[in-house]
Amino acid sequence: MSENAARKEEIKKLTTELDGLRSDNVVTNEKIEEMQREHDMISEMSAAEDARADATELRKVLGEKESRRDSLEKELETLKKLANIIWGEADESDDHIVPYPEIKTDIHQGTLGSSSKFDTIEGQSASESGTNSWPDLSLSSAAKIDQDFLGSFDDLDRIFSNDDPIFGYVSFENSDALWSSKDTSNSSVPLHLETPNQANALRNRSEPLGIEVEYNATGTTFNLGYSIDRITPAEKEQQDFGQNNQLKAQKKSHDKIDGKALQEFYGSWSPSSITSGQFQNQLETLLEFRFPFSPFNEVGTSESSDSHPKSVTFLAMEEDKYAKELEVAVRVVHVACALCGRVQERLLETSNDHVVSKDDDSPVTVADFSVQATISWFLSEIFGVQNVSIVAEEDIQTISKDESAGLLEDVVNTVNESLAFASKYGLQSPETTLGSSEILEAIARCNSTGGPSGRYWVLDPVDGTLGFVRGDQYAVALALIEDGKVVLGVLGCPNYPVKTEWLNYHYQHHQTTPQSSLTTPDTGGKGCVLYAKRGSGEAWLQSLIDGEKMLEWPNRARLIRVSSIDDPALATLCEPVERANSNHSFTAGLAHSVGLKKQPLRVHSMVKYAAIARGDAEIFMKFAKCSYKEKIWDHAAGVVIVEEAGGVVTDAGGRPLDFSKGMYLEGLDRGIIACSGVTLHEKFIGAVYASWDSSNL
Ligand SMILES: Nc1ncnc2c1ncn2[C@@H]1O[C@H](COP(=O)(O)O)[C@@H](OP(=O)(O)O)[C@H]1O
Ligand SMILES: [Mg+2]
Numbered sequence: 001m002s003e004n005a006a007r008k009e010e011i012k013k014l015t016t017e018l019d020g021l022r023s024d025n026v027v028t029n030e031k032i033e034e035m036q037r038e039h040d041m042i043s044e045m046s047a048a049e050d051a052r053a054d055a056t057e058l059r060k061v062l063g064e065k066e067s068r069r070d071s072l073e074k075e076l077e078t079l080k081k082l083a084n085i086i087w088g089e090a091d092e093s094d095d096h097i098v099p100y101p102e103i104k105t106d107i108h109q110g111t112l113g114s115s116s117k118f119d120t121i122e123g124q125s126a127s128e129s130g131t132n133s134w135p136d137l138s139l140s141s142a143a144k145i146d147q148d149f150l151g152s153f154d155d156l157d158r159i160f161s162n163d164d165p166i167f168g169y170v171s172f173e174n175s176d177a178l179w180s181s182k183d184t185s186n187s188s189v190p191l192h193l194e195t196p197n198q199a200n201a202l203r204n205r206s207e208p209l210g211i212e213v214e215y216n217a218t219g220t221t222f223n224l225g226y227s228i229d230r231i232t233p234a235e236k237e238q239q240d241f242g243q244n245n246q247l248k249a250q251k252k253s254h255d256k257i258d259g260k261a262l263q264e265f266y267g268s269w270s271p272s273s274i275t276s277g278q279f280q281n282q283l284e285t286l287l288e289f290r291f292p293f294s295p296f297n298e299v300g301t302s303e304s305s306d307s308h309p310k311s312v313t314f315l316a317m318e319e320d321k322y323a324k325e326l327e328v329a330v331r332v333v334h335v336a337c338a339l340c341g342r343v344q345e346r347l348l349e350t351s352n353d354h355v356v357s358k359d360d361d362s363p364v365t366v367a368d369f370s371v372q373a374t375i376s377w378f379l380s381e382i383f384g385v386q387n388v389s390i391v392a393e394e395d396i397q398t399i400s401k402d403e404s405a406g407l408l409e410d411v412v413n414t415v416n417e418s419l420a421f422a423s424k425y426g427l428q429s430p431e432t433t434l435g436s437s438e439i440l441e442a443i444a445r446c447n448s449t450g451g452p453s454g455r456y457w458v459l460d461p462v463d464g465t466l467g468f469v470r471g472d473q474y475a476v477a478l479a480l481i482e483d484g485k486v487v488l489g490v491l492g493c494p495n496y497p498v499k500t501e502w503l504n505y506h507y508q509h510h511q512t513t514p515q516s517s518l519t520t521p522d523t524g525g526k527g528c529v530l531y532a533k534r535g536s537g538e539a540w541l542q543s544l545i546d547g548e549k550m551l552e553w554p555n556r557a558r559l560i561r562v563s564s565i566d567d568p569a570l571a572t573l574c575e576p577v578e579r580a581n582s583n584h585s586f587t588a589g590l591a592h593s594v595g596l597k598k599q600p601l602r603v604h605s606m607v608k609y610a611a612i613a614r615g616d617a618e619i620f621m622k623f624a625k626c627s628y629k630e631k632i633w634d635h636a637a638g639v640v641i642v643e644e645a646g647g648v649v650t651d652a653g654g655r656p657l658d659f660s661k662g663m664y665l666e667g668l669d670r671g672i673i674a675c676s677g678v679t680l681h682e683k684f685i686g687a688v689y690a691s692w693d694s695s696n697l
Contacts, residue, residue, distance in 0.1 A: 082357055086469050322480065322488055322533055325383075327553055329457075329478050329490040330531050330542070331425045332378045334551055336371040336476040337492040337527060337544055338425075339418040340462060343367040344494075348471045355469050356407060358398050363465050366407060368394050369443055370414040371461035371476060376442040377419075377434070378427060379457060385445070391663060392446035392459040393633055400440065412436050425551045450632060452484040452660040460633035464605025466578065475606040479636035484660025487534045489637035489644075493607050494527035494544060530560065530610050532644035539613050539645035562646040562676035563615035568595035571618035571680060574608040575600050582622045582671075590621065590687045594680075609638025612674050613645035619680055623652070623671035630665040635672070642674050648681040649674040652688045 343366055347355070355365045372394045379388045399408050415434060422429040434442075448456045460477040468474035476492035532539040540557040565571050573591050576582040584600075591600065601617055611617040624630065636659055639649045650656055653669030661667065670688065675681035 078357075082355060082363065086355070086363055086466060325480055326488050326490075326531065326533055328379070328382050329480065329488060330529060330553065331427050331551060332375045333476050333478050333490045333492040333529050333531075334425045334542075334545060335378070335418055335422065335427065336375055336461070337494040337529065338421065339370055339374060339414060340367045340468065340474070340476060340492075341494050341527070341544075342417070343370065343414060344468060344471065344474075347469060356398060356404065363469055364394065364398060365462065365465060365469060366410045366414055367468060368462045368465060369399050369407070369411045370418065372446055372459060373411065373415050373434075373439045373442040374418050375459055375461065375478065376446050377415075377430075377438075378422075380442070380445065381428070381430075388445075389448040389454065389456040390446035390459055391448045391450045391456055391633065392461065393631070394443060394461060395447070396440050396444045399443070408436055408440075412439050415439055424545065424549075426553060450481065450659070450662045455480065455482045457481075458486075458633045458636045458659075460606070460631075460637075463634060464607070467604025467607075470604075472577075473604045473607040475610070477606050477633060477637040479633075479640065481632075481636065481659055484658075485534065486636045486640045486659055488531070489640035490529065490531040491606055491610055491637045491641055492527070492529045492544075493610050496528055496607050496610055497526045528610075530613055530641050531557075532613075532641040534640055534644065536644055539641050541614065560614050560645050562612060562642070563618050564677070565618050566677050566679035568680065568683065569597045571596055571676075572598050572616070573600045574603055574611050574617040574620040576608075576622055577602040577604050580625075581628075582624060586623050586691075587621045589691065590684060591619075593687045593690065594683045606634065606638040609635075609642050609649075609674060612647050612676055613638075613641045615645075615676065618676040619684065620674040621671060621684070630668055630672070631663055632659050632665060633663075635659075635665065639674070647674060647676050648678055650681070650685070652685065654685045 347365065355363050358364050372392050376388075376390055376392070379390065398404060399411065412434070419429045419434070446459060450456055450458070458477075458479045458481055460475070462468050462474055463477050464472075464474040466472075473493070473495050476494070478490045478492075479486050480488040527544040529542045529544065530539060531542075539560050541560045542551075542557045545551050563571075573587065573596055575584065575587050587600065596619075601611070603611065608617070608620040612620050622630075635649075635657060639657055642649050650673060651665075651669040652671040652673055655669060657665050657672070658667055659665070673681065673684050673688070675684065
C-alpha cells in the first residue's frame with residue numbers, strides 16, 4: 001500500500017473517530033443541559049422551599065401582629081367607651097316624664113311658641129354663658145301658676161278625698177293657727193358664696209322654718225317642736241366650731257300655723273264642700289304633704305308607745321338611741337373619705353387605671369369597692385356580723401372577673417392601707433392584713449335588699465362616681481333605716497370645703513383643682529362630713545381630719561341649718577351635672593316659672609343635699625327619665641340631713657320619699673324636690689302641677 005493510501009486510511013479513521021466524538025459531545029451537551037435543567041429545578045425547588053418557610057414565618061408574624069392590632073383596637077374601644085362614660089354626655093332623650101317641652105314658651109316673644117329655647121339655656125355652662133342668671137323670659141309663668149295651679153291639684157284632691165286617718169287627730173287652737181310660712185318670708189338674707197369664716201357662714205343661714213301643731217293622739221296633747229326659734233346672735237356664736245350639742249332646746253318654739261296663708265295656697269279647695277271628718281283628714285294629709293319629715297310618720301311610729309303617752313315618747317325621744325350607730329357611722333365615713341381622697345389623687349396623677357365599666361356601662365373604681373369593703377368590714381366587726389345588714393351599690397360580679405385581677409389586687413392594697421389608719425379615727429385595725437377572699441366577702445355581704453321592716457344600713461360607697469373620676473365632687477353616703485324610715489344619715493363630701501364656689505369646678509374643661517390648694521387656714525379643710533339623727537332637729541358638720549390630727553367625737557362639729565332665703569329671685573338651684581340623669585330643660589322651665597334668677601349650680605352626687613343642708617343653695621331638683629328607678633342609697637343619707645337641718649324633701653307630687661319598698665324609691669312621683677323651706681317648696685310643687693296642667697290643656 002502506498003504511503004498515500006495509508007494516510008487516507010488514517011484520515012478516514014480519524015474522521016470517523018471525530019464524528020463519533022462529535023456525536024458524543026452532542027449527547028454530553030444534552031446531558032449537561034439536562035443536568036443543568038435538573039440542577040435549576042432543584043435550586044428552584046429549594047428556593048421555593050425556603051420561600052415557603054419564609055412565608056410561613058411571615059404569616060406567623062402577621063398573625064401575631066393582627067391579633068395585637070385586634071387587642072389594641074379592643075383596648076382602644078374600651079378606653080373610648082370609658083372616656084365617653086366619664087366625660088361624654090348622653091343626650092337628654094324624650095323619655096323623661098316632663099311636660100314642659102309641650103308648654104311652648106317663646107322666650108323672645110313672650111307668647112306661646114317653641115320650647116327649644118330652654119335647650120339653649122342648658123347648652124350653656126355656667127362659665128360659658130357669661131351671665132349669672134336665667135334668661136329673662138318675658139312670659140310670667142309664675143303669675144300664671146298663682147292663678148292656675150291651685151284649682152288643678154288632681155292628686156291633692158285625691159288625697160283630700162281620702163277618709164282614712166293617717167296621723168290621728170290634729171287640733172288647732174284657732175283658725176289662724178294653721179300656717180306660718182310668712183314668718184320666714186321677710187327674713188331673707190343674701191346668700192354668701194364666699195365665707196371666710198365658719199361662724200359668719202352660719203349667721204347667714206339660721207332663719208327658721210316655723211311650724212308647730214298640737215297633736216292629740218292618745219288623749220294627751222303635746223307640742224311638736226318642729227320650728228326652730230329665730231336664733232339670736234349670741235346663740236349663733238355658739239354654733240361655731242368646737243361647740244357641742246348646746247342648741248337642742250332651740251327647736252321648741254311655738255309658732256302658729258297661719259290658716260289664712262294655707263287657704264291662700266289651696267285657694268280653690270273649698271272646706272265647706274266636705275265633711276268635717278274629711279276636713280280633718282285633709283289637714284293631716286296636708287301636714288304630711290308639707291312636712292314629710294314630721295315626727296308623725298317618722299318618729300312617732302317608730303317606737304311602741306303603748307305604756308306611755310306619745311308626748312312622753314317623743315319628748316324623751318331616747319337621746320341615746322342610735323348614739324353608737326351614729327358615732328360608728330361618722331367614724332367609718334371619715335375613714336372612707338380619706339381612702340377616696342388618696343385614690344382620687346392617684347387616679348388623677350396617673351391615668352384612669354382601675355376604672356372599669358360595669359355591665360350597665362357605669363364606671364366603677366377601686367374606691368367604690370374599697371369603701372364598700374372597708375365600711376362593711378368595720379360594721380361587721382363592731383356590731384357583729386349577724387347583726388349587720390347592708391344594702392349597698394356594689395356587688396362582686398365585676399371585680400371577680402378574670403380580667404379584674406389587677407383591680408382586685410389594688411382594692412386589697414387600698415383597703416389594707418386604710419385599715420392601717422383606723423386608730424386615727426378611733427377605730428381598731430385588724431390584727432393581720434385582710435386577704436382578697438375576706439375583702440370579697442365583705443363586699444358580697446352587702447346584699448340586703450331593704451324593705452319595710454327591720455334595721456339595715458344603706459351605703460353608696462362613692463356616690464357620683466363620674467364626679468370622682470373627673471376629679472370633681474362625690475360623696476360617701478351611709479344611712480341607717482329602721483322599719484322603712486331613715487333614722488341616721490352620714491354624708492362624707494371629701495371635696496366640699498367651706499368655700500362654696502368650689503362646688504362648681506369647670507369639669508367640662510377637664511380641669512381639676514389641685515387638692516392641696518383646697519386646704520387653707522380659713523376653709524377648715526378641703527372636705528367635710530355631715531350627719532343627722534332623725535327627730536333631733538339638728539344636722540352637724542365636721543371638717544375632714546388633716547395630717548396627724550385624730551378624729552374627736554362628738555366634738556369638733558358645728559350645727560348647720562338650711563338657708564333662710566325664700567325669695568326665688570335670690571335662691572340657687574342645684575341639679576345633677578349629667579343631662580342624662582335629670583332633665584335640665586324641665587328644671588329650667590320650673591325655675592323660670594317660680595322666678596329664679598341665678599344660674600343653676602350643677603354638682604355631682606349627694607353633695608347637692610349637703611349644699612341644701614349647709615345653706616349654700618336653696619333647691620335641689622332631679623327629674624330622671626321615666627325608665628330610671630331611683631335607688632335608696634342615692635338619697636337616704638341626704639334626705640334625713642336636709643330635713644333635720646330644716647329643709648323639706650318630697651317627690652314632685654309633694655309626698656315623702658318612701659324608703660320602705662326595697663332597693664328602689666318605689667312610687668316616686670316624677671322627680672325629687674328638696675328645698676330649704678316650705679315657701680320655696682310649695683312654689684316648686686305648684687309649678688310642677690301647673691306645668692302638667694298646661695301640658696294637658
Ligand atoms: N339615667 C339616670 N338617671 C338618673 N340617675 C341616674 C342615672 N344613671 C345613674 N344615676 C344615678 O345618679 C347618681 C349620680 O347622681 P348625680 O347625677 O346627681 O351626680 C349615680 O350614682 P353613682 O355615681 O353612685 O352610681 C346613679 O345612682
Ligand atoms: Mg350613687
